[in-house]
Amino acid sequence: xSVSFGGVHAVKDVTITLRxxxxxxxxxxxxxxxxxxxxxxxxxxxADSGEIFIDGEPVTIxxxxxxxxxxxxxxxxxxxxxxxIDAPGNMFLGRELTTRWxxxxxxxxxxxxxxxxxxxxxxxxxxKTPVASLSGGQRQSVAIARAVHFxxxxxxxxxxxxxxxxxxxxQVRELIRQLQREGIGIIMISHDIHDVFDLSDxxxxxxxGKLVGTVNRGECTMDEILAMIIIGKLPDEVTTKELExxxx
Amino acid sequence: MxxxxxxxxxxxxxxxxxxxxxxxxxxxxxxDTRMVGMxxxxxxxxxxxxxxxxxxxxxxxxxxxxxxxxxxxxxxxxGMVLVIVSRNIDLSVGSMVGVVGMVMAILQFEWxxxxxxxxxxxxxxxxxxxxxxxxxxxGAFQGSLIAYLGVPSFIVTLGGLLVWRGFAxxxxxxxxxxxxxxxxxxxxxxxxxxxxxxxxxxxxxxACVGIVAFLVMGRRRRRxxxxxxxxxxxxxxxxxxxxxxxxxxxxxxxxxxxxxNLARAVAEERGIPWPEGGLxxxxxxxxxxxxxIGVTLVMSFVANRLRFGRYxxxxxxxxxxxxxxxxxxxxxxxxxxxxxxILVGISAAVSIARLNAAVSGLGTLNELYVIAxxxxxxxxxxxxxxxxxxxxxxxxxxxxxxxxxVSLKVSAPVQDVVLGIILVTAVAxxxxxxxxxxxx
Numbered sequence: 001x002s003v004s005f006g007g008v009h010a011v012k013d014v015t016i017t018l019r020x021x022x023x024x025x026x027x028x029x030x031x032x033x034x035x036x037x038x039x040x041x042x043x044x045x046x047a048d049s050g051e052i053f054i055d056g057e058p059v060t061i062x063x064x065x066x067x068x069x070x071x072x073x074x075x076x077x078x079x080x081x082x083x084x085i086d087a088p089g090n091m092f093l094g095r096e097l098t099t100r101w102x103x104x105x106x107x108x109x110x111x112x113x114x115x116x117x118x119x120x121x122x123x124x125x126x127x128k129t130p131v132a133s134l135s136g137g138q139r140q141s142v143a144i145a146r147a148v149h150f151x152x153x154x155x156x157x158x159x160x161x162x163x164x165x166x167x168x169x170x171q172v173r174e175l176i177r178q179l180q181r182e183g184i185g186i187i188m189i190s191h192d193i194h195d196v197f198d199l200s201d202x203x204x205x206x207x208x209g210k211l212v213g214t215v216n217r218g219e220c221t222m223d224e225i226l227a228m229i230i231i232g233k234l235p236d237e238v239t240t241k242e243l244e245x246x247x248x
Numbered sequence: 249m250x251x252x253x254x255x256x257x258x259x260x261x262x263x264x265x266x267x268x269x270x271x272x273x274x275x276x277x278x279x280d281t282r283m284v285g286m287x288x289x290x291x292x293x294x295x296x297x298x299x300x301x302x303x304x305x306x307x308x309x310x311x312x313x314x315x316x317x318x319x320x321x322x323x324x325x326x327g328m329v330l331v332i333v334s335r336n337i338d339l340s341v342g343s344m345v346g347v348v349g350m351v352m353a354i355l356q357f358e359w360x361x362x363x364x365x366x367x368x369x370x371x372x373x374x375x376x377x378x379x380x381x382x383x384x385x386x387g388a389f390q391g392s393l394i395a396y397l398g399v400p401s402f403i404v405t406l407g408g409l410l411v412w413r414g415f416a417x418x419x420x421x422x423x424x425x426x427x428x429x430x431x432x433x434x435x436x437x438x439x440x441x442x443x444x445x446x447x448x449x450x451x452x453x454x455a456c457v458g459i460v461a462f463l464v465m466g467r468r469r470r471r472x473x474x475x476x477x478x479x480x481x482x483x484x485x486x487x488x489x490x491x492x493x494x495x496x497x498x499x500x501x502x503x504x505x506x507x508x509n510l511a512r513a514v515a516e517e518r519g520i521p522w523p524e525g526g527l528x529x530x531x532x533x534x535x536x537x538x539x540x541i542g543v544t545l546v547m548s549f550v551a552n553r554l555r556f557g558r559y560x561x562x563x564x565x566x567x568x569x570x571x572x573x574x575x576x577x578x579x580x581x582x583x584x585x586x587x588x589x590i591l592v593g594i595s596a597a598v599s600i601a602r603l604n605a606a607v608s609g610l611g612t613l614n615e616l617y618v619i620a621x622x623x624x625x626x627x628x629x630x631x632x633x634x635x636x637x638x639x640x641x642x643x644x645x646x647x648x649x650x651x652x653x654v655s656l657k658v659s660a661p662v663q664d665v666v667l668g669i670i671l672v673t674a675v676a677x678x679x680x681x682x683x684x685x686x687x688x
Contacts, residue, residue, distance in 0.1 A: 081520035
C-alpha cells in the first residue's frame with residue numbers, strides 16, 4: 001500500500017508512503033503543511049499536482065466521498081461533528097442507513113452505534129442527545145467510532161490526543177495499537193513528539209511545506225527527530241553541537 | 249476495550265433513581281418539553297383573551313376563523329424553519345406571495361378561461377400547479393445565487409423582496425383581479441370551502457387511527473431493537489390525549505354553523521323547506537386548515553425522515569462537518585429554498601382564494617410574520633435548531649395575539665407594539681433557557 005503525491009501550494013513536492021498495518025507519524029511545527037497534506041488525502045482539498053496510489057493503483061480523490069469510498073477515513077482535530085445531531089446521526093452522516101422506502105432508518109443506525117460503542121466505550125449511553133451536550137472524551141469516541149465503523153483501510157488521525165486528559169489519551173493510544181494489529185494503516189499527525197515516538201513505526205518530518213525526511217523509529221533518537229523538526233536536518237547531517245543547542 | 253471515560257456527572261442522570269425530575273423523565277421518554285411548554289403558553293393566551301373579551305374568544309366561530317387566518321402564514325413557516333435551520337433567511341416570501349398570487353390570478357382570470365371556457369375544472373388545477381412551479385423556480389434561482397455565488401441569503405432575499413414586489417405590480421399593472429375561479433375559491437375556506445360535518449369526522453377518525461398506529465409501531469420497533477420502551481401508561485396517555493385533541497378540534501369546527509342567509513341559500517339549492525327553528529349546517533374543517541395539516545405532515549416527514557432534512561440540520565449544526573462528511577451542501581441549500589418557494593406557492597393560492605381577489609400588495613409584511621412564527625416556535629437564527637410543529641404553534645401564538653387584540657379593540661399601532669415586544673421577549677427567554685440548559 002503506498003500513498004504518494006507532491007506539489008500542493010502549502011505542501012511542496014512531498015512524498016509519503018504508508019504500508020499495511022503501519023503507523024506513520026507525521027510531525028512538524030505550525031505551518032509545516034501537515035494539515036494540508038492530510039486534507040488532500042481526505043478529499044477536503046485539491047492538490048495542484050501530484051498522484052496518489054493505493055495498492056500500486058493510481059486513484060483520484062476529488063471529494064471526501066471519494067476518499068471514503070477508497071477506504072480512507074479521517075478523524076479531524078475539530079472532530080467535524082454536527083453538534084445539533086445525536087451520536088448515531090453523526091456516525092452515519094452522509095452515509096445514512098435507509099429503509100426500503102428510502103427513508104432514514106434511525107433505529108438501525110442507533111442499533112449499529114450502540115454495538116460499536118459497546119466495543120469502544122461501553123460507558124457511552126447518550127444516544128439520543130445532540131453531541132453538543134457530550135463531554136470532550138465522549139465526542140472524541142463518536143468521531144473515532146465513525147471512522148472505525150466503515151472498515152477503513154487507511155485511517156488519518158489529526159492530533160488525536162490534543163484535547164484529551166491523560167487517561168483518555170492512554171485509551172486512544174491503546175485503540176491505535178489495536179487497529180494497527182487489525183491491519184489498518186494509520187497516518188497520525190501530531191505536535192506531540194512523545195505520542196508520535198511511542199506509537200509510530202516510521203516518522204515523516206515536515207518543515208515549511210517540505211518533507212525533511214522519513215525515518216524508522218528504532219533507528220533514531222527523539223533528539224534527532226527534534227532536530228529534523230526545528231532545523232530540518234536529517235540524523236546523519238546534524239552535528240552533535242546542534243543537538244546540544246536544541247536543549248539550550 | 250474502552251476508549252474514553254464518560255463524564256461521571258452525565259452518567260448519573262441516566263441511572264434510574266427515585267429522585268428524577270419530571271423534566272428528565274420526559275426527556276428519557278423522548279417527549280419534547282419545549283413543545284409541551286409552548287402548547288401550555290398558547291392555552292394560557294387563549295384563556296386570558298377569553299376572560300378579557302367577556303367570553304367571545306373560545307367560541308367555535310372565533311377558533312374557526314383563527315385557524316383559517318393562521319393557515320397561510322403557518323404553511324410558509326414550516327419552510328422557513330428549514331431555511332433558518334440551514335443558517336439562512338428568506339426575506340422575500342411576502343413579495344413572492346405577491347407575484348405568485350398575481351400570476352395565478354391572471355392565469356385563472358384572464359388567460360385560461362378564453363382557452364378552456366369559464367368554470368372549466370382544469371382551470372384551478374393548472375393555475376395551482378403553475379403557481380407552485382413559479383414558486384419553486386424563484387426559490388431555486390435565489391437558492392443558486394446563495395449557494396453557488398456565495399451571496400449571503402439576507403442580501404439575495406432582501407433584493408428579492410424588492411424585485412418580486414415590483415413584479416407583482418408589473419404583472420397586472422397594479423390592477424386588482426377578481427373574482428377567482430369558483431373551484432379555486434374553495435382553497436381559501438369560507439362558507440363553502442370546508443369539509444362539512446361527515447367529512448370532518450372521517451378525517452378526525454383517520455387521524456386518531458394514525459396516532460394509535462404511530463404509537464404502536466413505535467413500541468414494536470423499539471422492542472425489536474431492544475431499545476428503551478416508554479411505559480405503557482405513558483403511550484396510552486399520549487394516544488388518548490392525541491385523539492381527544494383531534495376529536496375536540498373536529499367538534500369545534502362542526503359546531504360552527506353557516507350563517508342564516510347562506511344556510512337559506514343552501515336549503516333552497518337542495519330544495520329543503522326552511523325549518524321553523526332555522527337550519528344548522530356545520531362547516532367542518534376548512535380546506536386551508538386541511539392543506540396546512542397536509543403540509544405539516546409532509547414537511548415533518550421531510551425534516552425527520554429524509555436524508556435531505558438530515559443534511560439541512562447538519563449544515564446548520566456544522567457546515568464544515570457536513571462538507572467533510574461528503575454532503576453536497578450547495579445542492580441541499582438550493583433545494584431548501586426551492587421547498588420554501590413551493591410552500592409560498594401554496595400559501596399564495598390560499599391567500600388569493602380567501603380574498604377572492606389578487607392585489608399587488610398581497611403578502612406585504614408576510615415575511616416578518618413567517619420568520620416570527622418560526623422563531624417564536626423555537627428556530628434558532630444561529631442555525632441547526634428548529635421544528636416544524638414548533639413553527640405551527642408559533643404561527644398560532646402570533647395570530648392568536650393579533651386576533652385577540654382585535655377582539656379587545658386594541659388599536660393597530662398598539663397591536664404592532666405588543667407583537668414586537670412579545671417576539672423579542674419570547675426569543676430572549678428562549679435564549680436564556682437554552683444557555684442554562686447547555687451549562688448544566
